[in-house]
Amino acid sequence: MKKYDEKPSLEGVGTLMADVARLAGVATSTVSRALANPGRVNEKTRARIAAAVEQLGYTPNAAARNLRVGKSNVIMIVLPGSLHYGASQIIPQVLEAVNRTVIRSGYNLMIANLDRDESSERHILDLAFGGTIRGALILSSQLPVVANRSLGEAGLPIVSLLLDMSDSSVPSVVTNDRQAVRDATRQLIALGHTRFFYIAGPSGNYHDVERFGGLVEALQEAGLSESDVIRSGGDLSYQFGFQTGLQAADDFAALERKPTAVVATSDDMAISFMSQIQKMGWRVPQDVSIISFDGSPVCAFCAPPLSTIEQPMEQLGKAATELLIALMENSGHDGNSRIVIPSRLIRRESIGDQRPNAPMPRRTPSS
Amino acid sequence: MKKYDEKPSLEGVGTLMADVARLAGVATSTVSRALANPGRVNEKTRARIAAAVEQLGYTPNAAARNLRVGKSNVIMIVLPGSLHYGASQIIPQVLEAVNRTVIRSGYNLMIANLDRDESSERHILDLAFGGTIRGALILSSQLPVVANRSLGEAGLPIVSLLLDMSDSSVPSVVTNDRQAVRDATRQLIALGHTRFFYIAGPSGNYHDVERFGGLVEALQEAGLSESDVIRSGGDLSYQFGFQTGLQAADDFAALERKPTAVVATSDDMAISFMSQIQKMGWRVPQDVSIISFDGSPVCAFCAPPLSTIEQPMEQLGKAATELLIALMENSGHDGNSRIVIPSRLIRRESIGDQRPNAPMPRRTPSS
């Protein structure tokens, strides 16, 4: 007989299933059964076991169980590099919704950050290939790949949240950004707006493509064209949306013929943009109308209150998590599903009328 | 010989240490050693093993390792019930800082939410007693306790973040809220303010006690007293800071003698409060000066830009995580340590001068 370890078990978690079994006067297998499948054990012994569990404060060891059953109960959420990338407001909300759903289903949530460096990719792959996680929720446009391992080939279910990756056969839960922008733009056009200013997030991004696309579609419907919209932003070096908005304000100020309607791709951008152009002398909405994206609560308290296309984070997080869990539990993986959740414009005073007979006067700022 | 399982290993994680050993022509124990302690193995075989690992894309199974070594590499962060409780802005920041530090140290971060119900407490305790986690970071004022188990007795290191629990012998990393409010209040008093309005978060809360305490201390220093400050807020039924701010504006409007200085305990409250009282006809800062807490970036873009006491989330998260890891790794647990990180007032235009000869005129709103 050998003494390997000093400590017979995990720190402070002294109680083993064997202890429970001893106290209840049964075998460990009976305890295991009583816990996992109470129906398949005599009611009386089940009660005795339950009492012993209670008395000892027994909690099954997760590592041992995971090892034995060959699967974990941890879900990983992969967040884009910086938590506040343009969209500082929405990540926490989605995280909360996801976490709630995860817990409610008996799983645990682990966070991973996908920066653009190899070490964070490797870290994620270790989690996946090391069996730590059972499934992954991705909020980033690229699946991590290092050397001969890639998340797609880890053999675990993946669901993309916010970004549509269904054409890469990653089931996705997204909003109908394109349509939402199209509808919002139609409203602006109906109010007489014909010259647009678009403040992009990281350009080429799925969201950027969809949103800009929706804007252009609405323009074309109305006989306008892509040349009637001026793009700003899209610079990856601006990490905070606020900075992008400030830069956009400078871009705006430099234009000869001012657009009258602005579509910003995040509330942060819109807030700093509006603040800055107001400082420069333009009035919102008399001179410039603004709408943005995300539906941050703070928009209601801007001056004027900011119109924003609400991202239904609660529903998105919940739907994505439920889809992932379904994929984890039914091996019947049905491939490239795609769930679209509608977002809607919350219309507030930042939208103004530009028609010739509009109730509110237009003007050109002095400077 | 019996066939227990259909699948010989974890889903999609087919490669075992035994496979690596076979390919490299060594025993598994040598592989294990080469990975954990490269110095204690012949350089040539180490290289052969490394090549085999690379070729097979081998990743060690975490559950098996955790089981064997009796400890996990997961840190849990316990967030207060609702992610946006008054302080919607700071949780994501702290989460990011914590996560970065956790990953960099080779650990993983798991999220837990401490709602006020028993199931979430039980969930947290299962994580702790089940050996899933190795240490915990707490952002909630109470340690979970259910029946005969309590987090404090799980035998794992705990560090409190933001809330001072060092008197309950939980090492804590906090800001010097009391002093920060005292200093800010002194500045307001120096500008002639003598009547204050305080918008509380959850009252009785550690933060509330500290912040209100700091305010009162400054008043007393100046020969004023607690009766010169009117409290609002503190209502637990208001989940969002924004709602608290709106309610506070109504409270403010109902006062006979208006205070001239407002201290809000979160930026959200201050933003909606300011917006609302401006709508009602008061001017900021001519009639009312406002300072708040958190240092949210958005404050810079309010009208007028909002003064706010910045919470150094980066440093807090980093310090707390490093402390926790130190406690996890050195069993030399030194008990009730306490790290205080200074917060500072970012002074902006929301603070005005109320002295008789002040450059800016006061006035009373018409209504």
Add this chain to the structure above:
DNA sequence: TTGTACGCGTTATCAA
């Protein structure tokens, strides 16, 4: 309905 016995994949001990 319950007990016996084995193995999940890894690390650590000991002997070679």
Add this chain to the structure above:
DNA sequence: TTGATAACGCGTACAA
């Protein structure tokens, strides 16, 4: 420096 081997704590096939 390396290899054989015994655990870590649990779940499950099988026998009783």
